[in-house]
Amino acid sequence: MKFQILLSLWSFVAGICMAITNDNLLQRSRKNSDNIIELTDGNYQKILGTGRNAWIMVFLTSSSPQIGCATCIEAADEYKLLAKSWFKDHPDGVSTAGEEETSLFFAISDLKGSKIPEIFTFYGLEHVPRFFLFAPGGNIREYETIDLMNNGGMERVLGLAGSIKKIANIPDFNIYQPMNWSLIITTAFITFGISYLFKRHYELTTKLLSMRPLWALVWTLFVILMLGGYMFNLIRGSQLAGVGKDGDLIYFLPGQSSSQFKIETQITGVIYSGLAAAIVGLVLAVPRLKSYYKGSGKSTIVEVGSSAIFAIVVYTFFAGLTSIYEIKQPGYPYPLTKISSLFK
Incomplete structure (x- = not known):
């Protein structure tokens, strides 16, 4: 009997000692500047599986x-906006707007290379991205799965925030869309230029x-902009660029013709x-140009030279386009x- 009491007391004390506090979270x-905890093979069980008094949103x-x-890639920026918006109103991660104080923190595990993180294997993930919301208490196997909306951008961010508010009973979770200063500065500059x-x-x-x-040129450029996928990026909120397994920048998403x-x-x-x-x-x-130099000895040279230059430019740009297709x-x-390969 005494042994059972001592064992229970030891378990209680050990649980208190091993618990992860809100200050630690x-x-x-x-x-990290985006206020998101990075889950690793060495810390995910401690953060998710030990006693705590906070909700934790996990992005796999x-x-x-x-x-x-x-x-x-799209959801990564949206998740950062979600976390930044929460900590803007709650610098310590705690909301006092409800009946009780509610703490919320954000974590992420990113498969960046060929090594699969242990947390992916632990939960038997077959596809990503996944969003898990862990309730206070520290049970690593109990969580709410939050479905990802098909529509990206602000609509998806608002959807995630709404799910957290409903499940965790947090009434004061507001989303703050970042100011697009480049658009404001560009608009102001164009307005000033036209007025001047x-x-x-x-x-x-x-x-x-x-x-x-002039109008033909403007509308041609507009069509080219649309063909390049500007509206696609605007609607989907795509990431600027990617990062390779060695940390190098990736400018094109390989093997993805629709993204x-x-x-x-x-x-x-x-x-x-x-x-x-061209x-x-x-x-x-x-x-x-041929008409301008008509009657002079330079007419043939100008015609052949300008034709060759424009033809080379056409070929160069088209070769670049087919490289992107590849x-x-x-x-x-x-x-x-590629013309550059001829000089190697």
């Missing part, structure tokens, strides 16, 4: 190019705005623009030889 959160994901999880031109050079400005070639990084849009847009400009130059500029769709059967 807060310190772990503050190690993969940024590995070999996995090619486009949704994981109208005020100082009214006749010249109206003449320029009434030029049909892309934001920087892919910019690169593809530049290629489309250069290709379109073709227009080949079709329109060369005849005009990255996005392995086995693409129509690659072009």
